[in-house]
């Protein structure tokens with residue numbers, strides 16, 4: 001900063017009733033090598049008016065007729081302008097100096113020690129600029145985090161829409177053709193008298209049946225049709241499948257009453273359970289899993305606990321692991337959040353979604369009704 005002080009013009013607002021003292025200040029600024037533009041004012045109204053202009057610093061006398069340096073400092077603070085304020089007085093006592101610094105003054109000087117004015121001014125201006133830069137950087141960081149969240153949430157939503165579109169294409173194109181092929185093969189089998197042809201057709205039918213099953217499985221992974229029967233049924237189904245595949249005991253507790261959920265919530269809950277169970281089979285070495293779905297105080301909770309080895313902070317920070325990070329973003333798309341707690345006796349992951357405050361959430365485009373997966377189950 002001192003290096004730039006010669007080229008730069010410093011705009012200094014001087015609150016001072018004595019013209020002589022003002023000239024003394026101007027002389028000290030010049031002697032200190034500061035290229036300063038100053039204006040003297042001595043009333044509250046002139047001070048308030050001048051605050052609309054861009055000043056590098058305010059230097060204020062402590063005692064002014066009908067006005068005071070400390071009042072000026074309060075007015076400056078109330079105006080929310082980040083302008084450094086230096087208090088100057090002939091007879092400033094320790095108590096007043098402490099009070100001024102507490103109230104946010106950048107510095108205070110005795111009129112008899114004005115040699116310190118230029119270094120004090122440069123220091124105060126520098127500190128204010130650093131503060132402003134930090135506030136700007138903090139604001140930019142918050143805005144950038146917000147954009148990143150929105151992007152991540154948008155990606156989650158886009159992925160679901162893309163999956164739904166692929167599932168629909170498999171249903172319409174592949175599913176339709178396979179069904180037609182099945183009918184044709186069955187017709188050939190019925191109308192053929194050659195045992196060789198019939199046996200060949202049977203084998204082709206088995207292949208087609210296998211292809212139908214595969215496309216159903218792929219469609220289900222892309223967009224779980226079971227969700228059309230409700231979240232409870234879908235969780236029940238996923239728990240059963242997990243138990244069968246992994247051999248890990250999986251208990252599930254569901255609400256007795258059927259739940260009325262907003263359109264996007266069941267899929268978010270389903271994907272959360274899916275990722276949690278995949279993690280358990282991949283990482284936890286658990287022998288027991290508990291899934292709880294409940295609604296209390298207007299908040300839907302889905303809790304998945306295991307008695308496995310637990311998750312460490314290092315695990316969660318893995319550069320290439322996006323499962324749990326994705327769950328946080330997914331939860332936010334419906335105004336919810338994820339809590340993960342873990343210890344040596346296992347891990348608990350909880351999705352919470354308040355059901356009555358949809359406005360707080362990032363609202364993705366509504367799903368296209370023509371993607372209704374209920375019609376895909378019967379390829």
Ligand SMILES: Nc1ncnc2c1ncn2[C@@H]1O[C@H](COP(=O)(O)OP(=O)(O)O)[C@@H](O)[C@H]1O
Nearest residue numbers: 279280283284310311315321322323324325347
């Ligand atoms: N239930 C669990 N039990 C033990 N460790 C887990 C569990 N869930 C996640 N982890 C750990 O946390 C890490 C991050 O999980 P995740 O974000 O889903 O990414 P990924 O499964 O692709 O590694 C995993 O690699 C694993 O080390």
Ligand SMILES: [Mg+2]
Nearest residue numbers: 278279323324
């Ligand atoms: Mg995972």
